[in-house]
Amino acid sequence: MRSPLAKLGAAGALALILLGGAAGCAATPDASTPVPTSTPTNPAPSPSATEPAPSPSPEPAETSSAEFGEFTGAELAQICIDATLSAFPADVSFAPETTRVERREVPPEWLVLVPAQTAGLEAQAQCTIGGSPPAPELGMSSASLEPLPEEQVQNLIRGENEGGDR
Template sequence: MRSPLARRVAASALAVVLIGGASGCAALPSTSSPVPTSTASTPGPTPSVTAPTSEPPATPEPTQTPSGDFGGFAGEELAQICVDATLSAFPADVAFTIGDTRIEQRLVSPEWLVLVPAQASGLEAQAQCTIGGSPSAPVLGMSSASLEPLPEEQIENLIRGENEGGDR
């Protein structure tokens, strides 16, 4: 018998697969074509330059901000690639928070796990992608839209390259 957490992770993975499947294969760019850009209006990224303060900013969990260099990619580039790949799977009222994107280096290829928080139909949502390659030729591994953020256990599985398509 599975634990309630295991059932929830399995249900979340199934929802991700179903939502991702509903968006069709057209959302996945081929490795030889350029990455499309979104024409939907989304909030712009928050400036990465802030005034110095005497206290360091509080972070609720270990995360990497989208600013910085991720194998040649800028964090904002990875976030935008993920938004573009998953936009059609979300309701029309989706609003992404690119400035709060979580990017984790994976132990497998594609190298980067990108989690872009969003609000959709009044719910906390999340775009989830694995991206590798280079800025001139990005490679999109997984792309899915979820109407709830992934549990930390599933994020750790994705970092290790496990259960990318649900329970196997």
């Protein structure tokens, strides 16, 4: 029969073996199974990588719910495209998914800026629109071979320089 001291020594040795084994087990997966590095070096597309970058103003939605009074962004963009199409060269290509819509301080209520491209130039359809989807009221419609400077956009929001003065 073993003495209590021998039992304690055996228990201590067993504890050291178990702790050493546990420490070895904890270290082994890290050593043999590297931490996945594919996420930082090859990130999966995140919602921000697949969606347009946020802009300071609302963008048209792909849904049928109205976001701009009674209008959807897509409706406002299409009204502006239809109103300005004939003023652009035949090769014009619009980007309605990146339309900028701003609430104006004066009627018509909405300033609509639809990016476009023609002859390799950045262009823009610009409209002021009010009313309702069945009866839109077009205030201004303009085709430009360059986007408006932000200062002019702000003027249009306030109802200033609507004659095209920059």
